[in-house]
Amino acid sequence: MNKTKTGVLGALTALMLSTSASVADTVKIAFIDPLSGPFAATGENAFHLFQYAVDAVVNDQGGVLDGDTFEIVGLDNKISATETLIHLQTAIDDGVRYIVQGQSSGVAAALIDAINKHNRRNPDQQVLFLNYAAIDPALTNEACSFWHFSFDANSDLKMDALTDVIAENPDLTSAYLINQDYSFGRAVAASATSMLADKRPDITIAGDEVHPIGQVKDFTPYARKIVSSGADFVITGAWGADMYGLGTSLIANGFTGPIYTYYAAASGITAGFGEAGKGSLFILAEGQTNPPASEEAEQYVAGFKEAFPGENFTLARTSNVIRMLAAAINEAGTATDVVAVANALEGLEIENPFGGTLYMRPDNHQVIQDVHVMAHTDDGVTNSLDGSPYGLLVSDSVVAAGRDSATTCEMDRP
Template identity: 30%
Template sequence: MFAGIPIANPAHAELRIAMIETMSGSQASSGEMFRNGLEYVIGKINRQGGFRGEPITFKVYDSAGTTTGAAQRFQEAVSDNMDLVIQGASSAIAGQLTDDVRKFNMRNPGKEKVFITVGAGAMELTGQRCHYYAFRFYPTPSMWAGALVNAMKGSGALEGRVYAINQDYSWGQDWQKATEELAGPGGYTIVGETLHDVNRIQDFSPYVAKIKIAEPDTVITGNWSNDLLLLMKATKDAGLSARFATSNLDQPGNLANAGLAALGHYNASMGSPEIGDGSFAEEYRKAYGRYPAYNDISASVSMEFIMRALQSVKGEGDVAPAEIVAAIEGFSYDSAYGPQSVRIEDHQFLMPLVVTRVDKNAKYKADGTDMGFLPIATVEPDNLIYPVQDTCRMKRP
């Protein structure tokens, strides 16, 4: 998958990449997968000669899953003279960091930092919080839900009754809104909705009982981490027969928690180890002891595009922040999954999404089960992208 990344001619320079991520606490496993995905690509490039002849510096800062922690770690990254600030889990933390970067850049012209999120999907990040030095390399809830509805309807798997359950913050609220807006095109009726506290619920059985009463054919959810793991466990315990559709089902533990009830569930992802010659999957397993899934995939797909874009910048010595932005904005690439690019107006990454179905015929099994994620459709970015939001008023140099 990454074997063809071109290496620029040696010319003493250093690219410094900071990852500010949740590396401790209950969400640490999610952060670790983001880290692995980034360092897989960076490590591969360093082994091939680095960036302009020098190894890329990659340093991880633990936000501890809080906006306060992220803000403090950003100041440390500034002190360490990092060029890129990358973040994954939590739209709230992404909002904190993109604002911190914007304010720093306003006060320090010529010393700007570039912010990239590879895992935050809240609409505001490419809306009122958009700015020239920020990029979102992750689909929004409308894109995720759109891919699922498109593929499931096309395969005849989307029946008439849908229930939506989501976390009660920007990400989950956007998922709920997208599910409502897609009801007409998808040909379904929403028979119930739930918004719940984020990562505080230990027992989802009351929520599953409410879902069972509504008798949906499909449950659409943007839940992630413990809120999906525990939801899957509760559905198994309750014998819920509804089909689930989400973008996080390939998070390790979900299929184990759901058991055979997961068969026929649908998942959307930025890629799949099932696509291609298998070399990416085997190399990743050799490095990390598991096949790539979930945040591994979104982080590695994003980082591959970013590094290909930066390698396209001609010249020697350190690369200026404005050059980084221009390179990413102007780059396009035909990946193993299809065309990838960045929309200049709001810096939203445009990529195909792979929709898979939990199936025993998948090559790569998950969680020690006999089930995996079998691709059924690749939905092109033109069918997913949302209009540029009026609230994005990007000021360009």
């Protein structure tokens, strides 16, 4: 008798435990990006932004569904595709159903490929890939996938916005394109050439060249060539030390026109340029923080800086990823059925505290948002970078950039 009693009790406790587990579950998100090596600075900063976003957007607001909380797990892929796939497998085995990654479009492409195969073979363990920074346009065109969602404007959308702004400035008549010699650099040059020809046929391309990535010690000769070519503006997709070297050489050697860039901010670059970059350096990005787009955004930035003192707030889209994922999970009513979540994400449109709206295009899974040209300056900057007085002030905006742009994406849907 006693035995059956304990048996019943045991069953009851087990039942209660399992229900309580389903009441407050944890939605695990794996962050797979470089946390060591030469690209660790950007990777680590992005990880902290996600850690903050998870708490500020979801956990402190009561979670999703019935109080489920988000948990983000950092996995160091050393920017290698091989390491990424190993981490993907261990993450899936640990019950992770959402992957975020962004550094390097090459790694993103490998991840899409691996997830396509995995999801086909393991219908009960499917995962979604939320890409916050890899912006090779191929990822939402020929290489697109139902399982992949892109939260940054891809490089074509950014170039589209930039050329819109350039087209309205009659002072700009001659362009110099200089990029790193790899797929992304070449994609930037190609889209700049075709879009400028389309929107401002009178602009001449004074130079279009690529340089070996991470190999150039001194950019002075390139700067000399650009100055003597008579170009009045420069477009470059270079990043890291290449971006810093190119920009400082250009300015030191007497180039006075605007330098339009994708990545000339934070990681010490903003502080390094300092006064010299003012009036010359422009960056194409989403996520307006100067001037703050809303009070909510201002508080969000302040909250992050309090949680991670001394760190830069740059990738506002990290909060967009979490915000849209939470909205989609709530709409789908489940966090475990990722097909339902993916379907809810498609066509989802929510308010963006950093300005405008966020709309997930259903046909290619590209987020459509406002894209800005931001100036490197110390005037009117509330969210400054690198501990310097300098930051990025929005100078021109293109609302919902590329909402109706063409796509070659043909998605296989489950």
